[in-house]
Amino acid sequence: MTGVSRPAIRTPDQRIRVFVSSTLRELADERRAVRAAVERMRLAPVMFELGARPHPPRDLYRSYLSQSDVFVGIYGASYGWVAPGEEVSGLEDEYNLAPADMPKLIYIKADEPRDDRLQQLIDRIRADDTAAYLPFRSAEELEAQVADDLANLLAERFDDSRAVAADGEVAPASATARIPVPYTTTIGRERDVAAVRELLARGDDRVVSLIGPGGIGKSRLAIESARATEDLFPDGTYFVLLEGVLEPELLLPAIAYALGIRDNGEAALEERIAHALADRRVLVVLDNFEQIVEAAPVLVRLYSAAPLANFLVTSRIVLRIRGEQVYEVGALETPRPGVPPAxxxxxxxxxxxxxxxxxxxxxxxxxxxxxxxxxxxxxxxxxxxxxxxxxxxxxxxxxxxxxxxxxxxxxxxxxxxxxxxxxxERHRTMRATIDWSVSLLPAPLPDMLEDLGVFATRFTLDAVEALGAGRSWDGEAVDGLAALVDGSLVAQTEVAGRSVFSLLAIVREYALGRLKARGSADVVRAAHADYYREFVARVAPGLGGSGQASAVAELGLELPNLRAAVRHLIYTDRLDDAGDFAWSLLIYWWIAGFFGEVRVWMLELLEKGGPITSHTRAVAWFFALWGEMWQRPSAEVVAGLAECVRLFTDEGDEDAAAMALAARATARVQFSATDVDKAEGELTEAAATLRRLGNGWAEAITEVSLGRLAWLRGRTDQALEHFERATDVARAGNDVFTMSVAGNLRSRLRVQRGEIEAAEREFVDTLVLSVGLHYDEGVAYGLEGLCAVAGAKGDAWRAGALATAADAIRHRIGVFDVEAFTVHTVSLDALRATDGAAVADGERQGAELSVAEAVALALPEPERTITAEALARW
Missing domain, CATH: 1.10.8 (Helicase, Ruva Protein; domain 3)
Incomplete structure (x- = not known):
């Protein structure tokens, strides 16, 4: 399973990060131009836009540089401020700290009188053969240059990633890309890391638990141990942050999210995770487990089903499960009392x-x-x-x-x-230390810190400013955050090109405790929930059309806070608001695969027993029944979805009623073959209603369901019409996700009908779409489709390689294919009978391909170039 490729630029969130270095105020327009160029390439700009501090802490931008892939320097007239005690400005320091092997693109503003020290720096850069530099005259010209240069750089890097070493071997891709990068150096944990490595290498203990009080350094030790054991787990290390996960039922969805498994409700999540982990030597790190310790038995079931997987857990309390080895995390060594402090x-x-x-x-x-x-x-x-x-x-x-x-x-x-x-005792000391640190803050910063405790995991400046409305620190969000970052009470980093902030778990716990003691927790939590309701109302409309990819990314960045907002709405009996919140994100839950989480919330909403509208009841039942519809279909599920249709209809929501009707039809097919005619009629009615109402996304998805049903009934002409209709509707609305789903099914059907040339063109198109979406399942479909094409053309080696690469993706994400719609295995079996050696050779080499290499093998040259940038981010 271990993928192989040349070391490629790669980051924990799989987006290439471009570190932008310049003076702040002098080159403000140019910085905006570079940000636009970077974002146009769908990359992540890393920039210190919090702003007012002239010299950010050195360790902070050293950390940012360590997590970045490309260095862009913009130089004008000013050398920048030299902080007291420093010999160089932050501008030169950033260049000095950039790793020697990091690509450096330098842009120098033409015809500018320059500070002497800046000119000396530029002269040094010109002598550096690892840096490329160009002059520019305007911000507009700079934007175009940066975009072109990044495109060329990515194309070169993609070619490098496909290059084969002289001995014929290909270097393995990093298996630790998902592990967080510490902002600062780790000190005094060498023995602990060695001890944890020994426990994991021994392999006898399936769960190694790092136990200790808050603030002792469990998370840092877990990160360093994961990095130190990279060689022991060649199939990957996955870091699962449980800080914002408070319900034991959400453990499996959290693990699935880290593994890249979409929970679309079609199979039990535990089964899919076990399938994804089976036969793979992987390490799954579960950080902050103490708040869901009741879910610990799930780990026993997972490691029983996946005997090569290991779990590294951080927790304040012992899990007390079979296979657990406890490692007590101790404090750092201090000088002995009574001994002269030499x-x-x-x-x-x-x-x-x-x-x-x-x-x-x-x-x-x-x-x-x-x-x-x-x-x-x-x-x-x-x-x-x-x-x-x-x-x-x-x-x-x-x-x-x-x-x-x-x-x-x-x-x-x-x-x-x-x-x-x-x-x-040690927890008392930690809490007291935070108290002491807070006591040194000027008013109203202690109030601000306490209010920030309502955020989950991370938050943006926009969210903080909204939360501050009417609070004692209203209008001071920027300066207040800067001061709290300086005081090490708030951390700042870049995620997906945006500056985000976070509190350590124990600081958040402290802040929330103080907020509750002050009697303000409910007020601030309500403000938090209201902000995210407005946020969702603003972002969700983009999910069904041209803004789909950016909306999914933006919602993913805020997912922990979306969870917290729903939880608060339910807790405070704002049940109708919670129902509206969940329903407005239906497309997001579908694309990202979070139906399991939403089901937990909606069942909790129903159990509250409070007064709710019929619409909210229908929403809750719809989400609760979705997984049952696929995994445990029954007459009760069909009846329950019929009740959803009735409730939505009574509330005058034709759109929702049509979607519930389509779900009911799907439940019929899953439950009883005798109801196929009824199901087809319901799907047809739903599609017509959705077309009339202008809901292109739901209409296209319903047409896909009609096509699948017609295919199962042997009506391939009718199935093809439905898939083509779905594709046309999705294309008209720029719905890339549904275009990929419908296109793959249509192409598979063409293979079955012997229309190989048409199928090949369509499989190429949908594979390009899936790569752009970073949609693993769609990529697997595309590789299998082009495997079928290769088989039909007698290319045994290529068919074998693509089939194995696709199977590796399915294994990794725990996705099972529906046998009725699987077309590549027929031609592959035929080739085994006529050219078995070539198929076997292709399968052996296909098992060693990375996703990027498999896609490059599958696509013709023009499309290979088109996907180079997206594949470099994979």
Missing amino acids: LERVRASSACALFVDRASAAKPSFALTDENAAAVSYICRCLEGLPLAIELAAAKVRVLTPQAISDRLEQSLPLLTAAVRDLP
């Missing part, structure tokens, strides 16, 4: 080393000296070697000396700790 002894302490590292990042001129060694030693002992507590204290060196920090801790920490005696 400089070398303090420097040798991992806790003190962490303090010095983070203090130096906060204040570059900071250094450990004979004069401050005793204070640093006391701080680290006082904080019991807790990494997060030490980081929070170290951040204060911007405004306090180590001795002043030590004095303040000595005064406040015992009092604060005593106030929370009901917590475990």
Whole structure:
């Protein structure tokens, strides 16, 4: 299963990241032009647009650079500000820190009088044979140049990724691309990483649990351990963040999401995950498991079905399941009390080393000296070697000396700790340290931090500004976030080209606790939910048409907060709002595959027993019955969906009633072959209604269902008409997802009918669409279709290679194909009888292809070029 390719530019979220370096104010127009060029190429711009701080912390942009793939430098007249204690400006420092092997595109504004130091930097860049540079005269010209240069670079990189090494071997692709990249260096965990690696290498313990209090460093240890065991798990490492997952029933959907498995309701999710993990040596990291510990038995079922898979779990409490090996995560080593704090002894302490590292990042001129060694030693002992507590204290060196920090801790920490005696000792120390850090913030920043506790996992500046309306910090979102980032209480990073913020789990827990104690939690949560209702109302309309891909990406970025918003709406008995919220995202749940999660929410809504409209009841029952319709069809499911039709009709929602009618017809076919005529009539009626109402997306999907039904009944001419109708409707609305689904089915039917040339053209088109959508299942369909074409033309090796590559994708995402619609196996079996050796050779080599290589093998040259940029992001 291990894919192979030349090392290609790749990031955890599978988007190529372009780091943009320039002065902020002088080149504001040029920065906007470069951002536009990068986004036009569907790449992710990495830019410090929070803005007002002239010199972002060095470790922060070092981390951004480590996660980026291309460096773009824009230079005008100014060299930039040189911070106190620094020798170079942030502009030159960014260039210096860019990895030597990172592609560098440099653009120099023509005819500009330049600072001497900037000219010296440019002269050095011109002598650097790893950098390409061009002059530009206007922002418009710059935008065009950057777009062209990135396109050329991506084409070159794609060609490199397909190149074969001299010995005929192809280098393996990274299996750790989904593991988060730490923003800072990890200190003092070498022995822990080695110990965890030994446990995972031994293989006897299927679940290794990293146990410890909040702030001890469990997540960081999990990340470093995952990276250190890359060679043990050649089929991949998957990082599943459970921070925003509060219901045990959502464990499986969270794992599926990380594995790339869409939950479309057509098969039990646990079965699909087990299928995806079977026969693969993978490591699944589950971070923050303590809040859903009741779901722990699910892991036993998964590792029983997938004997080569291992799980690395972080939790504050032990899971207590079979196959679990507990590893207690301890604090960092501190200098022993009563021993003179000699400089070398303090420097040798991992806790003190962490303090010095983070203090130096906060204040570059900071250094450990004979004069401050005793204070640093006391701080680290006082904080019991807790990494997060030490980081929070170290951040204060911007405004306090180590001795002043030590004095303040000595005064406040015992009092604060005593106030929370009901917590475990180290947890008390951590909470007290956060209290102390917050006490140093100027008003109204403590209020702001507490309010931010309602966000799940990550959040944007827009969301923060909306939340602040009417709060004590209204209008201070930008400066307030900057101050909280500086104080290490909020983290800032780039996701999908946007600046996003997050709180560590224990800081969020602290903030939310304070908010509840203040009696403001419900008010702020309501504001949070209202913002995301407005957000969904703005974004959701794009799901059915030309904005589909960007809408799916934008909603995916906010998925944790969408979960939190629905949860709050249900918790506060705003049940009708919750129903409307869920229904407006129907297309997103369908494309992204989140029906299992929505079912949990809607069942909870129904169990509340509160007053709801008939429309909300119909929505809840529709989502609750969706999975049952596919997995456990019954007369009760058919009757339940009929009730949904009635309720939607009574509420005057013809559109929803037609979709429920189409679902009922599908349930009929799943349940009883004798109801096929009724099902066809219901689907036809639904399609006509949706056409009349102008719901192109639902009409196209319903036409696909009609085509599948006609095919099953042997009416291939009729089936082809429905698939063509679905494609035409989807194309008219720029609905790429349905174009891919309908196109693949239509092409398969053409193969069965012997229309090989027409099928080949259509399979090429739909494969290009699926690659652009990053739609794994569609890519598998396309590869299988072109396998069938190769088989019909007698190309045994190519047919074998494409079949195996497609099967690898299906295995990875846990997707089972419907036998009635599978056409490539017939020609493949025929080739095995006539040229079995070539088929077998193709299958062996196909098993070693990456997705990009398999697609390159399948597509003719013009389409290969078209998909180069999308494949480079795969």
